Amino acid sequence: MPLFALVPLLTGPSASADPGEPTVDATCVLKAHGVFASAVDPGGTNLPLPDTLAMTGTVQCVDAAGTPTVTGAFERTVTMPATECTGDEHGDTSTTTVHWADRTTSTLRFEHTDVVKVNGTASLVVTGTVTDDSAHFAGDTLNAVGSSTGTGCGTPAGETEVDSTLVLRLTH
Numbered sequence: 001m002p003l004f005a006l007v008p009l010l011t012g013p014s015a016s017a018d019p020g021e022p023t024v025d026a027t028c029v030l031k032a033h034g035v036f037a038s039a040v041d042p043g044g045t046n047l048p049l050p051d052t053l054a055m056t057g058t059v060q061c062v063d064a065a066g067t068p069t070v071t072g073a074f075e076r077t078v079t080m081p082a083t084e085c086t087g088d089e090h091g092d093t094s095t096t097t098v099h100w101a102d103r104t105t106s107t108l109r110f111e112h113t114d115v116v117k118v119n120g121t122a123s124l125v126v127t128g129t130v131t132d133d134s135a136h137f138a139g140d141t142l143n144a145v146g147s148s149t150g151t152g153c154g155t156p157a158g159e160t161e162v163d164s165t166l167v168l169r170l171t172h
Helices: 003-011
Strands: 024-040 049-062 068-083 088-100 103-117 122-128 141-150 159-171
Touching: 024 068, 024 141, 049 159, 068 103, 103 141, 122 159
Parallel strands: none
Antiparallel strands: 024 049, 024 159, 049 068, 068 088, 088 103, 103 122, 122 141, 141 159
């Protein structure tokens, strides 16, 4: 048997350590800038209050081998039941609409976001799905980690804007 005939046997699904493991379709970096509907922590009260964060940004994806696949721009609206400058937020949700460079669209549902925030700097852990009608990664599961930073917490005006980076893993 020629050596090249063995390559599919070594690299195919049977070579996986655990055939039940999800298949990685892409890893994407989302960079965003957002504006809060209401300033967070004006005057330094640090009371957890409901708020909305409107974000826009860019997305760049690579496949499992690290080869660039798709790029685009997105908008996201985050619903926060109890945001504050320092503390934990559990259960933030959002919908991200991605407009890919190939003129197609995908919708990412961030079904659960955990935020741990200290003085306007936060760690982010996100889980969710890609809608079935999406042009890219339809039906995939998403897991993401990242961080965000904002200024203004504890000032008379409060935090009004934030910048964030998320690294998103898409699997099926």
